[in-house]
Amino acid sequence: MSTPVLQVNDLKKHFPIRAGFFGGTTGYVYAVDGVSFDIAKGETLSLVGESGCGKSTVGKAVLRLFDITDGQVILDGQRIDDMPSGTLRPMRRRMQVVFQDPFSSLNPRMRVRDILAEPIRNFGLAKDAAELEAKVAGLMDKVRLPRDAVGRWPHEFSGGQRQRIGIARALAAEPDLIICDEAVSALDVSVKAQIVNLLQDLQRELGLALLFISHDLAIVEHMTHRVAVMYLGKIVEVAPKRSLFAAPKHPYTEALLSAVPVPEPGAARERIILKGDVPSPINPPKGCRFHTRCPYAFDRCRVEEPPLRPVADALGEGHVAACHLHDLPAEQNPLAGSKGAAILAHA
Amino acid sequence: MSTTVLPPGVAAAAPMPDILPAVKPKTGFTGFLRRNPTIAIGGFLMLLMVFVAVFAPFLWTKDPTALAPALRTREPSAEWWFGTDMLGRDVYSRVLYGTRVSLTVGFSVAIFASLAGLTIGLISGFIRIADSIIMRVMDGMMSIPPILLAIALMALTRGSVGNVILAITIAEIPRVSRLVRGVVLSLREQPYVDAAVAAGTRTPVIILRHILPNTLAPLTVQATYICASAMITEAILSFIGAGTPPIIPSWGNIMAEGRALWQVKPYIVFFPAVFLSITVLAVNLLGDGLRDALDPRMAKRL
Amino acid sequence: MPLLEVENLQTHFRTPDGVNRAVDGVSFHVNAGETLAIVGESGCGKSVTAMSILRLIPEPPGKIAGAIRLNGKNLLELSDREMRQIRGNDVSMIFQEPMTSLNPVLTVGRQIGETLRLHQGLSKQQAEERAVEMLNLVGIPEARRRVREYPHQLSGGMRQRVMIAIALACNPKLLIADEPTTALDVTIQAQILELMRDLKHRVGAAIVLITHDLGVVAEVAERVVVMYAGRKVEEAAIGPLFRTPRHPYTQGLLGSMPKLGSSLDGTETRLAEIPGLVPSLKKKLDGCVFASRCPHTTDLCRTVAPALEEKAPGHVAACHYAAREDLGADEMVAA
Numbered sequence: 001m002s003t004p005v006l007q008v009n010d011l012k013k014h015f016p017i018r019a020g021f022f023g024g025t026t027g028y029v030y031a032v033d034g035v036s037f038d039i040a041k042g043e044t045l046s047l048v049g050e051s052g053c054g055k056s057t058v059g060k061a062v063l064r065l066f067d068i069t070d071g072q073v074i075l076d077g078q079r080i081d082d083m084p085s086g087t088l089r090p091m092r093r094r095m096q097v098v099f100q101d102p103f104s105s106l107n108p109r110m111r112v113r114d115i116l117a118e119p120i121r122n123f124g125l126a127k128d129a130a131e132l133e134a135k136v137a138g139l140m141d142k143v144r145l146p147r148d149a150v151g152r153w154p155h156e157f158s159g160g161q162r163q164r165i166g167i168a169r170a171l172a173a174e175p176d177l178i179i180c181d182e183a184v185s186a187l188d189v190s191v192k193a194q195i196v197n198l199l200q201d202l203q204r205e206l207g208l209a210l211l212f213i214s215h216d217l218a219i220v221e222h223m224t225h226r227v228a229v230m231y232l233g234k235i236v237e238v239a240p241k242r243s244l245f246a247a248p249k250h251p252y253t254e255a256l257l258s259a260v261p262v263p264e265p266g267a268a269r270e271r272i273i274l275k276g277d278v279p280s281p282i283n284p285p286k287g288c289r290f291h292t293r294c295p296y297a298f299d300r301c302r303v304e305e306p307p308l309r310p311v312a313d314a315l316g317e318g319h320v321a322a323c324h325l326h327d328l329p330a331e332q333n334p335l336a337g338s339k340g341a342a343i344l345a346h347a
Numbered sequence: 348m349s350t351t352v353l354p355p356g357v358a359a360a361a362p363m364p365d366i367l368p369a370v371k372p373k374t375g376f377t378g379f380l381r382r383n384p385t386i387a388i389g390g391f392l393m394l395l396m397v398f399v400a401v402f403a404p405f406l407w408t409k410d411p412t413a414l415a416p417a418l419r420t421r422e423p424s425a426e427w428w429f430g431t432d433m434l435g436r437d438v439y440s441r442v443l444y445g446t447r448v449s450l451t452v453g454f455s456v457a458i459f460a461s462l463a464g465l466t467i468g469l470i471s472g473f474i475r476i477a478d479s480i481i482m483r484v485m486d487g488m489m490s491i492p493p494i495l496l497a498i499a500l501m502a503l504t505r506g507s508v509g510n511v512i513l514a515i516t517i518a519e520i521p522r523v524s525r526l527v528r529g530v531v532l533s534l535r536e537q538p539y540v541d542a543a544v545a546a547g548t549r550t551p552v553i554i555l556r557h558i559l560p561n562t563l564a565p566l567t568v569q570a571t572y573i574c575a576s577a578m579i580t581e582a583i584l585s586f587i588g589a590g591t592p593p594i595i596p597s598w599g600n601i602m603a604e605g606r607a608l609w610q611v612k613p614y615i616v617f618f619p620a621v622f623l624s625i626t627v628l629a630v631n632l633l634g635d636g637l638r639d640a641l642d643p644r645m646a647k648r649l
Numbered sequence: 650m651p652l653l654e655v656e657n658l659q660t661h662f663r664t665p666d667g668v669n670r671a672v673d674g675v676s677f678h679v680n681a682g683e684t685l686a687i688v689g690e691s692g693c694g695k696s697v698t699a700m701s702i703l704r705l706i707p708e709p710p711g712k713i714a715g716a717i718r719l720n721g722k723n724l725l726e727l728s729d730r731e732m733r734q735i736r737g738n739d740v741s742m743i744f745q746e747p748m749t750s751l752n753p754v755l756t757v758g759r760q761i762g763e764t765l766r767l768h769q770g771l772s773k774q775q776a777e778e779r780a781v782e783m784l785n786l787v788g789i790p791e792a793r794r795r796v797r798e799y800p801h802q803l804s805g806g807m808r809q810r811v812m813i814a815i816a817l818a819c820n821p822k823l824l825i826a827d828e829p830t831t832a833l834d835v836t837i838q839a840q841i842l843e844l845m846r847d848l849k850h851r852v853g854a855a856i857v858l859i860t861h862d863l864g865v866v867a868e869v870a871e872r873v874v875v876m877y878a879g880r881k882v883e884e885a886a887i888g889p890l891f892r893t894p895r896h897p898y899t900q901g902l903l904g905s906m907p908k909l910g911s912s913l914d915g916t917e918t919r920l921a922e923i924p925g926l927v928p929s930l931k932k933k934l935d936g937c938v939f940a941s942r943c944p945h946t947t948d949l950c951r952t953v954a955p956a957l958e959e960k961a962p963g964h965v966a967a968c969h970y971a972a973r974e975d976l977g978a979d980e981m982v983a984a
Binding site: 050051158160188189190191192193194196197200215217218219221222241242245246255256257258259260261262263264265266267271273274277278340341344345 | 690691804805806807834835836837838839840842843861862863864865866867868887888891901902903905906907908909910911912913919920921922923924926
Binding site for chain 2: 657659661662663665666667668670673674712714949953954955956957958967969
């Protein structure tokens with residue numbers, strides 16, 4: 001197996017809570033609390049979960065937009081989490097980002113040409129002005145925007161077009177990995193489809209690896225190769241797409257799948273409606289973090305935190321989950337079978 | 348109405364009437380002014396004042412410092428439009444020349460305070476350690492009313508227009524730095540700044556290219572308010588004798604000199620006061636208009 | 650007689666660069682106890698339609714024309730005073746943002762009680778009793794304690810429940826829900842949708858559900874109006890709408906949504922795209938509003954605006970080429 005493009009080991013990010021006149025630390029938000037995964041070349045890994053689960057923090061930590069509390073981030077075999085910023089800067093070329101909000105992700109006071117030229121100049125990817133101009137034009141072609149639009153300002157474009165510009169900016173650095181932080185979530189349905197198709201085409205064409213951070217499970221299923229499900233700062237399950245959707249092995253994944261409304265009136269689905277709300281990441285529950293809402297929780301879940309480990313899955317290898325239920329005999333384990341089809345009302 | 352024959356089986360929707368009269372889009376420069384009447388009025392008054400200040404010698408003025416003891420305290424007339432003061436100087440000429448001082452102080456303070464505040468605000472918005480020190484100093488300065496600070500600074504120096512500008516500028520800096528720092532802190536969180544960091548842009552370039560241009564809109568608005576308040580502060584300083592030297596006519600001076608005669612010769616105070624009010628109004632109108640035109644959301648913040 | 654009848658609703662806005670025809674000739678009705686969904690993408694006029702029903706559109710710059718009849722009474726002819734009597738009492742509304750639609754300095758109980766005291770003249774005591782009752786109804790545990798809490802002490806899902814409690818406090822005949830679950834996480838959305846389904850049976854109010862999410866529509870609505878560029882382009886009961894959409898826009902919308910469970914049978918399909926952009930509502934359009942993006946556009950579409958026609962019983966669509974009941978989809982393209 002070749003080295004993965006990105007490897008994240010036991011990543012932790014705790015944000016201090018400051019209060020009082022002198023700004024002393026009174027506690028921590030355990031936004032990300034021990035997350036590990038890797039992404040192979042050309043692969044899409046999706047990070048799913050609800051707001052506040054820490055998925056966007058993982059994306060920003062990988063990009064090193066801030067320093068992490070603990071753990072390792074390894075890009076193309078090199079640790080970047082403790083790299084001095086001078087050494088890191090050229091490494092940044094290999095991973096780029098596309099953000100959610102197409103309006104605030106482009107500097108309103110820069111023309112499209114300058115937005116796209118910035119990474120090309122920073123990384124010295126063009127020898128002269130003519131090559132720069134050619135590269136910018138090429139990027140516009142790649143994201144299917146007219147070349148003569150490079151002289152325009154961001155506010156002259158619609159949301160979908162702005163997102164294309166954001167993608168073009170990410171491609172300008174010729175990266176190996178693009179982190180898509182809710183990249184299609186703010187878009188209308190019909191525009192969303194355009195951008196999803198564009199991302200898939202680009203991935204195929206350029207062999208890009210994608211870290212696709214999203215809360216939209218239908219889009220994730222459509223886009224991804226593997227899925228990691230996050231809850232309260234931890235990954236609770238990782239599996240290849242088909243295994244995850246057909247046979248979820250964590251009660252949270254199961255509930256998440258069952259909660260997505262499907263555009264199929266009268267579909268007979270098995271509904272699992274979770275009680276209550278996500279607990280605060282300032283004071284996460286002891287034991288399994290999901291036990292306060294889990295329909296199957298038993299005594300052990302309240303005291304012992306389950307580790308992430310391989311689980312039996314008829315559909316294939318590489319399915320890991322963090323749940324004590326898998327220690328029970330199969331007939332007592334509600335997650336033993338493949339319930340995906342029943343939950344998703346899929347014929 | 349044209350009568351088009353529809354193919355068989357085709358049903359056309361009934362056309363919907365206009366319920367609002369069609370209006371011609373207001374575009375171009377005149378359209379901009381019509382959509383922003385406050386800018387139009389404020390801008391017009393402001394240009395008028397600048398015109399008066401620049402062309403004061405050609406607007407039928409006399410020498411504003413020429414003493415004529417024989418012609419003291421004349422009422423306004425065809426000869427002396429705004430009358431004469433207790434030394435026989437022409438109030439009309441003095442008020443028109445006073446515009447120069449007022450505008451010079453207003454504009455200079457606005458520019459210098461903005462530049463200094465911008466620098467300090469950018470530094471404290473970007474350097475964590477500097478931030479807590481600078482901001483505590485600014486808090487300390489802000490706890491003294493600007494006018495008192497300016498009086499104290501003027502007490503240390505000789506009265507001159509330059510020193511007035513310096514004193515008011517120092518008094519205004521904390522407010523601008525706070526504003527810029529706040530804007531910088533919110534801009535730093537913008538995704539396009541994160542994207543620029545990810546694209547390998549160096550910090551100085553990020554400040555110059557991504558942060559600075561986006562602080563200019565709120566800063567411009569703030570600068571107009573500073574301009575207005577500087578003009579008032581200048582008038583107050585001159586009025587209490589801590590501002591421009593008496594030899595240079597300024598609205599504050601003229602009012603101070605007319606103060607003793609306020610009950611018998613009110614026009615000496617009245618005319619400079621009207622000019623001061625109109626100018627401050629003009630600048631404030633301009634500021635409000637710019638604020639609404641540049642960023643409607645900012646209207647709530649400021 | 651239907652509970653609510655909207656006829657040729659037009660809501661236009663004066664803007665610096667021309668008149669925005671946000672809603673331009675929309676008609677629909679809602680029967681008592683029924684749930685009607687209005688779906689469409691941002692800018693299609695669905696929220697403006699909802700606001701127009703309650704006359705929450707500021708005039709000027711806006712202007713509403715047409716007729717909005719609640720039990721036969723045209724709301725557009727009422728005085729402001731009479732309209733205030735209707736809002737919150739006969740018709741109430743739930744908004745998308747539970748955070749900003751609640752007053753942060755009043756307790757939850759006060760906010761529920763306020764409408765009751767205003768419209769039904771209840772005493773303070775009675776209002777609080779009823780507030781507790783309402784919180785119980787919307788599934789908030791420990792209602793007696795919660796009535797004395799402030800909105801910031803509640804989570805997003807709880808706040809939306811409180812919003813629903815306020816809306817239902819006066820037993821309205823019609824509830825307008827504008828994107829009630831859009832700001833919520835999926836597991837919380839599932840709770841709220843479950844609550845709405847449950848309340849539908851228990852309370853019996855008719856609901857107009859405004860949403861962009863076809864999944865939510867399928868979960869709670871009985872009938873659907875699809876809007877595009879300020880017009881109604883299709884209307885049908887949910888079954889026929891999802892099974893046999895007649896308007897190319899609805900077909901495109903459904904085709905562009907990835908289907909959950911698509912990976913299970915291993916059929917990886919490309920999403921259908923609707924090319925192009927929504928036309929500007931500031932220009933008067935000749936012909937069909939969807940002509941610029943439709944795969945089946947002909948010259949007829951570009952010149953003659955299609956009327957809304959009944960293509961099957963209870964299924965109307967505004968398309969010259971939409972299949973009629975006895976015609977297949979193939980003939981549609983060929984026509």
